[in-house]
Amino acid sequence: EAQVTQNPRYLITVTGKKLTVTCSQNMNHEYMSWYRQDPGLGLRQIYYSMNVEVTDKGDVPEGYKVSRKEKRNFPLILESPSPNQTSLYFCASRNGGSPLHFGNGTRLTVT
């Protein structure tokens, strides 16, 4: 089944404790992207990647890092999480001409 898989689905952590949210897609998509969803603010793009070793900032990249060492994986790294990074995070992927496929989200709470 074609899918984007994020882990974990839920995560509660404390301020400053480094964490990684994993994202993997099995559709051989070139493009991958991370979004955060907050009430009233919609989907805001954090980082995106056009291909392996190619990443670029989205609209809200501060406090986040990404890497794209393999085509299928695009982890999101929070080196020092803060409470304002409490949010619902989505990974997505696509090829040109195809719809954007989203994972089922990771709900992160930073206390």
Next chain:
Amino acid sequence: QQQVKQSPQSLIVQKGGIPIINCAYENTAFDYFPWYQQFPGKGPALLIAIRPDVSEKKEGRFTISFNKSAKQFSLHIMDSQPGDSATYFCAAQAGAGSYQLTFGKGTKLSVIP
């Protein structure tokens, strides 16, 4: 700068009603306009999409109307059902070779029985 403005933020209709969600854009380079539907606990999924060479596209009970001169497009849901209750996002893409989508802020639709 918000490039795609979506309204309303929330919408409540009775079963059988026709909710309408509107989006407006400024960037004339946009040439692909998808709508995504998101149910609670799930990621958004493509619902229907339109290109500006047509003024309307219908898929089942869902219709996109597109007004190129006004730079506006809207989603209509005919005979709405409680199962249509979800958050809807409009989006826009500039160029066939672009992978980037610009999203509206979303509309939370509730269809009450």
